[in-house]
Amino acid sequence: MGLFNWGQSQEDKQQLATFKSELDALENRLDTFLAKLDERVDVLLSGFIEEAPSVMAEDDRFGQAYYRFSSAMNGQAGNMREKLREVLEKQIEPVYYRYSDTFSVESEAYSILREWRHRCARKADEWEEQLRHRVDEATEQVERKDYEPVFEQMMNTYWQQCQSVNCRQCGANLNIKQVYYYSAYVTCAYCQTQNIFEPGAMGRDIEHTARKLAEQRSKHFMDAHLERKNEERSLYEQMHELQLTLSTQEFMTKSGPVYEQIRLLESKRIQAENEAPELLDKYYRNIFDELTKLLPDLEEHHEKFFKSLQANYQRYESKRSTNL
Numbered sequence: 414m415g416l417f418n419w420g421q422s423q424e425d426k427q428q429l430a431t432f433k434s435e436l437d438a439l440e441n442r443l444d445t446f447l448a449k450l451d452e453r454v455d456v457l458l459s460g461f462i463e464e465a466p467s468v469m470a471e472d473d474r475f476g477q478a479y480y481r482f483s484s485a486m487n488g489q490a491g492n493m494r495e496k497l498r499e500v501l502e503k504q505i506e507p508v509y510y511r512y513s514d515t516f517s518v519e520s521e522a523y524s525i526l527r528e529w530r531h532r533c534a535r536k537a538d539e540w541e542e543q544l545r546h547r548v549d550e551a552t553e554q555v556e557r558k559d560y561e562p563v564f565e566q567m568m569n570t571y572w573q574q575c576q577s578v579n580c581r582q583c584g585a586n587l588n589i590k591q592v593y594y595y596s597a598y599v600t601c602a603y604c605q606t607q608n609i610f611e612p613g614a615m616g617r618d619i620e621h622t623a624r625k626l627a628e629q630r631s632k633h634f635m636d637a638h639l640e641r642k643n644e645e646r647s648l649y650e651q652m653h654e655l656q657l658t659l660s661t662q663e664f665m666t667k668s669g670p671v672y673e674q675i676r677l678l679e680s681k682r683i684q685a686e687n688e689a690p691e692l693l694d695k696y697y698r699n700i701f702d703e704l705t706k707l708l709p710d711l712e713e714h715h716e717k718f719f720k721s722l723q724a725n726y727q728r729y730e731s732k733r734s735t736n737l
Contacts, residue, residue: 432512432522436529439508443533446500447540450493454544458551461486465555483552490548497537505533531657538650560626564707567619568592574615582606591710594620620708627703634696641689648682649733682733690730697722 465482472478509530516523575589580601587599587608594616598607655675656664663669701719705712 429522433525435508436526439504440529440533443500443505443536446497447536450497450540453493454490454547457486457489458547462551462555469555483555486551487548490544494541494544497540501534501537505530527657531654535650558625560622560629564619564622564626567615567622571612571615571619578610580604580606581608592616592619592708620711623704623707624700626707627700630703631696631699634692634699638689638692638696641685641692645682645685645689645733648678648685652678652682686732690727693726694723697726 461483465479468482469476469479509526512526513523516526571592576586578587578589579585580587580603583601583604583606585601585603587610588602589599589610593599593610593612595612597610597612599610600607652675655671655678659669659671663672697719701715704715708715
């Protein structure tokens with residue numbers, strides 16, 4: 414077949430031109446589709462940022478309305494991601510497999526086809542990564558809040574209210590010295606009567622806000638964790654691209670300048686892969702340490718919760734196999 418030996422005849426040149434034209438047309442259609450998706454993302458996120466404040470202002474204390482609102486936004490973003498994957502599966506992959514069954518893997522035609530497929534996949538991956546980043550940025554912008562003054566104000570209000578809580582028997586002040594999150598019996602220091610103290614919603618809100626504040630104080634660990642994960646993925650993709658350029662001899666002997674580049678990238682990738690879970694562990698450890706500083710009477714509860722959470726996320730840790 415002429416496509417195996419381009420340039421040998423006029424027919425070969427025509428086949429080459431037709432082949433490249435088909436690939437270029439499909440890639441251009443993919444570019445156009447990605448541009449349209451970007452426009453839809455612009456509309457989605459601008460609407461989310463604009464409407465979120467009013468949703469949050471009218472929300473209940475549990476944030477259920479905002480949760481539904483943000484979930485709907487994430488759902489639409491997910492639908493766009495699925496549409497993109499559908500385009501790859503139904504329009505890019507079939508063309509690749511149709512021609513890959515025709516060309517020899519040693520031919521120039523197969524090399525062009527493989528690079529085209531890889532380029533299209535990379536564009537899709539980059540778009541998905543950009544979408545994730547934009548959604549995260551929009552969510553952070555909407556939810557950004559300094560919980561330091563909020564928590565301080567809540568605690569001040571709580572202690573002020575406690576000063577007006579008196580014994581139902583003798584009328585003496587109950588002199589409450591700790592934060593109660595749910596109904597509790599408090600003994601009067603004067604007549605020893607057991608009083609039921611109802612902290613109401615404020616007690617539960619204090620615990621919830623303390624968690625938000627602890628997460629805010631620990632955010633730098635999560636940022637570093639995500640940075641390492643992204644670094645590991647980027648290094649892996651760089652390795653994959655270099656592996657595609659290896660000759661059969663380099664691949665079989667595991668030697669040569671390109672293979673050495675891959676080894677160097679693998680060393681950096683492993684370091685990032687090992688550091689990512691360590692930083693995640695520091696993130697959660699710091700959250701519960703901060704919670705204990707804010708609500709010291711719950712230290713035992715915090716420690717049990719941390720151990721349970723740690724066991725759960727460590728159970729699902731996995732490492733990539735590169736077979737170098």
